[in-house]
Amino acid sequence: MTDELVEREVAAEQAFVDRVYAQMEHAASAAAELAREGHSRGRLGHEGGLVERDAMVFQAAKRIAQLDAAHEGLVFGRLDMDAALDPAPRYVGRIGLRDGDRNSLLIDWRAPAAAVFYQATAADPQQVLRRRVLRSAGRSVVGVEDELLDAEGLAAAEEQGRELPIIGEGALMAQLSRARDRSMHSIVATIQAEQDKAIRAPSRGVVSISGGPGTGKTVVALHRAAYLLYSDRQRYERGGVLVVGPSGVFMRYIERVLPSLGETAVALRSLGEVVNEVRATRHDEPAVADVKGSARMAELMRRLARQQAPGSPTEFRVFWRDDRLVLDRGKLGQIRRQLMSQGMRNKQVPRVAQALLDALWRQVRGERGREQGRERFNDDMLSRPDFLEFAAAWWPPLDAPAVLCWLREGELLARIADGLLSGEEQRLLAKSWSTLDPNRPISPQISIEDVPLLDELRYALGDVPARTEDERDDPMALIEGAVDINELMTAADREFSSGRGWRPPTNSIEDDGYAHVLIDEAQDLTPMQWRMVGRRGRTASWTIVGDPAQSSWPEPAEAAAARAEALDRKQVHEFHLSTNYRNSAEIYAHAAAYAQRVGLDADLPDAVRRTGAEPKDVVLGPGAGSAQLEAATREAVLELAGAVSGTVGIVVPVARRSEVNAWLASWPELAQDAPGARAAAVDSATTPSGEDRVVVLTGLDTKGLEFDGIVVVRPQEIEDESATGRATLYVVLTRATQLLTTIS
Numbered sequence: 001m002t003d004e005l006v007e008r009e010v011a012a013e014q015a016f017v018d019r020v021y022a023q024m025e026h027a028a029s030a031a032a033e034l035a036r037e038g039h040s041r042g043r044l045g046h047e048g049g050l051v052e053r054d055a056m057v058f059q060a061a062k063r064i065a066q067l068d069a070a071h072e073g074l075v076f077g078r079l080d081m082d083a084a085l086d087p088a089p090r091y092v093g094r095i096g097l098r099d100g101d102r103n104s105l106l107i108d109w110r111a112p113a114a115a116v117f118y119q120a121t122a123a124d125p126q127q128v129l130r131r132r133v134l135r136s137a138g139r140s141v142v143g144v145e146d147e148l149l150d151a152e153g154l155a156a157a158e159e160q161g162r163e164l165p166i167i168g169e170g171a172l173m174a175q176l177s178r179a180r181d182r183s184m185h186s187i188v189a190t191i192q193a194e195q196d197k198a199i200r201a202p203s204r205g206v207v208s209i210s211g212g213p214g215t216g217k218t219v220v221a222l223h224r225a226a227y228l229l230y231s232d233r234q235r236y237e238r239g240g241v242l243v244v245g246p247s248g249v250f251m252r253y254i255e256r257v258l259p260s261l262g263e264t265a266v267a268l269r270s271l272g273e274v275v276n277e278v279r280a281t282r283h284d285e286p287a288v289a290d291v292k293g294s295a296r297m298a299e300l301m302r303r304l305a306r307q308q309a310p311g312s313p314t315e316f317r318v319f320w321r322d323d324r325l326v327l328d329r330g331k332l333g334q335i336r337r338q339l340m341s342q343g344m345r346n347k348q349v350p351r352v353a354q355a356l357l358d359a360l361w362r363q364v365r366g367e368r369g370r371e372q373g374r375e376r377f378n379d380d381m382l383s384r385p386d387f388l389e390f391a392a393a394w395w396p397p398l399d400a401p402a403v404l405c406w407l408r409e410g411e412l413l414a415r416i417a418d419g420l421l422s423g424e425e426q427r428l429l430a431k432s433w434s435t436l437d438p439n440r441p442i443s444p445q446i447s448i449e450d451v452p453l454l455d456e457l458r459y460a461l462g463d464v465p466a467r468t469e470d471e472r473d474d475p476m477a478l479i480e481g482a483v484d485i486n487e488l489m490t491a492a493d494r495e496f497s498s499g500r501g502w503r504p505p506t507n508s509i510e511d512d513g514y515a516h517v518l519i520d521e522a523q524d525l526t527p528m529q530w531r532m533v534g535r536r537g538r539t540a541s542w543t544i545v546g547d548p549a550q551s552s553w554p555e556p557a558e559a560a561a562a563r564a565e566a567l568d569r570k571q572v573h574e575f576h577l578s579t580n581y582r583n584s585a586e587i588y589a590h591a592a593a594y595a596q597r598v599g600l601d602a603d604l605p606d607a608v609r610r611t612g613a614e615p616k617d618v619v620l621g622p623g624a625g626s627a628q629l630e631a632a633t634r635e636a637v638l639e640l641a642g643a644v645s646g647t648v649g650i651v652v653p654v655a656r657r658s659e660v661n662a663w664l665a666s667w668p669e670l671a672q673d674a675p676g677a678r679a680a681a682v683d684s685a686t687t688p689s690g691e692d693r694v695v696v697l698t699g700l701d702t703k704g705l706e707f708d709g710i711v712v713v714r715p716q717e718i719e720d721e722s723a724t725g726r727a728t729l730y731v732v733l734t735r736a737t738q739l740l741t742t743i744s
Helices: 003-041 047-069 112-119 151-159 170-177 182-199 217-231 233-239 248-254 286-293 296-305 329-340 346-361 367-382 385-394 400-408 410-416 423-433 448-461 475-480 491-498 527-535 556-567 585-597 626-643 654-666 715-720 725-733
Strands: 075-081 090-093 104-108 128-137 140-148 206-211 241-245 266-270 316-320 323-327 516-519 541-546 572-577 579-584 606-609 616-618 648-652 679-681 694-698 707-713 736-743
Touching: 003 075, 003 090, 003 104, 003 128, 003 140, 075 112, 090 112, 104 112, 112 217, 128 151, 182 217, 182 572, 206 217, 217 233, 217 241, 217 516, 217 541, 241 248, 248 266, 286 296, 286 423, 286 448, 286 527, 296 400, 296 410, 296 448, 296 527, 316 346, 316 367, 316 385, 323 329, 323 346, 329 346, 346 367, 346 385, 367 385, 400 410, 400 423, 400 448, 410 423, 448 527, 527 556, 579 585, 579 736, 585 606, 585 725, 585 736, 616 626, 626 648, 626 654, 626 707, 626 736, 648 654, 654 694, 707 715, 707 725, 715 725
Parallel strands: 090 104, 206 541, 206 572, 241 266, 241 516, 516 541, 579 606, 616 736, 648 694, 648 707, 679 694, 707 736
Antiparallel strands: 075 090, 075 128, 128 140, 316 323
């Protein structure tokens, strides 16, 4: 596959997309004209004219809104059918459009005619030869990705003069399919059949897809999500689908696989983005991450949520009639325990004033006070600014990021972690949280491993009551609480107000549930991450994808228990993929040999594609320094970039990321303005664009990704940097499709 071929195919698709946008603008003008005509009908002076006006204006407004919403990624799919059925390509998009002759130009993805785009598989192609995905930025087509569904039909079509090249990952399957020996055709059919079974598995319960590297687990899972959306659209559009992946890099990578996942019914989230309004992009050091991921942190967060806010008052004194009334530490502690026993902390805000008044009234002994009665007592107390200010300061509404910042204080951490965490674990956590900024709780200092802890706190504290600007400075409003408008809306109101059924969740814990949850790289989820994701799938069906041998979590039994709790006894349907068609056989043999040598209990799929290019190991001398390492890395990267047309990944130990980023920026052959050879230094906070040919990543960053060529710098250091370093290095060695070089 040459760059010239890809450019030619992209240009052809761009010409069609330009035609569609021109027709859409014409349709928008027609709709606006219909609206104007509708308004003119209202001036006819009789009831019929008003009815016609309302009907025409409504239809015009509906069409204009539909056209306005469809601009981004308007055309995303193409089907090339068997010529006997339809020799012309069928295009699928966000809306349906006809050309000037009323012929179908673009098929709405929801229409019955578009069903085959989601339902056709290589095992059951339904007369589809090639399925193409168009990737767009605005109105520009930036890439295409093909999937070969009927190899024999494609060969017949090419003999008849139809040119249908296969671009992207689908070209690998096409290459396998075109092999001349029958055994290869049999292998391809097996791959397709086992994937198809997982895609069409029962919609209820849990579908678990396992398999070694390169077996297509992710693609199968995403096709399953699209299949579910189409087969039961009402259920999944209303409830929403959550797709969770290991990193922001990975989530950007999969966005191109299924354009229908760009619909509002699907939320694509990395593990640092699962909690609404939080986006974490950096990982903690492995030792810290191991503590934060442990199930013990759930108890630590529960204890933290029960603490009194630092700096809050510890005593209240008031003289009423003939009595001196006092709320000291002991009495306030009793009230706090009473309130906490009734549910989430923030839910108790409206009850605080009453609980304090009850405790004060019980101290009223004087005859004059008793004669006045409880109602007068309440009125007097609630009119006192000092009481209102005390109540608001003693039990303020708390949000999770602010509460997590309390752990900057080592003394508080030591107190609530007593008997739960070791002294060394407390020290690691204290150092990690020492940089949190109370004035900016959701900040770059929040790590991916902190996000499940924030979620745990959210569920321990409850939602912060919503208030208007005026209420925020009103002590009475602070102690009375406020009503979130969402609580006043019925389910029907929610559906009507959204206009499309499901709406993206707000930051309320009431809106965290989804109809389907898809977890990729599930073997890496920590117990705390399983708790976080489990809350969003209590009533959902699930698709879980993973390979235990690639796990970066050091306590698999603990994670398995948390996973079982998250799934809550749902029925599990197991599917196993057994053929590796990503890696060349030469590359995977090298990776498999490593896995066996270091004792990984790895699922070793059969790699069926050969290139003749063996992995290369560059060994530097014992005295080699940074200059020699840079020179060897530069030579290896240039060699791979010259040999492959696609992307090259430089995988480095975490400690060397900044160093190698600096190298890459200084290499003129790979400068970003060099023709045809853009490069990017990628850390956990950034993602490579579609144009970046050379990227720098750590071992964990490579999860779920693939590159034409990989250069692994200091593999021994990657292995040594964490307790699961061997599994991480195994993952790294399975990321290349064509060429692999290690520099040891």
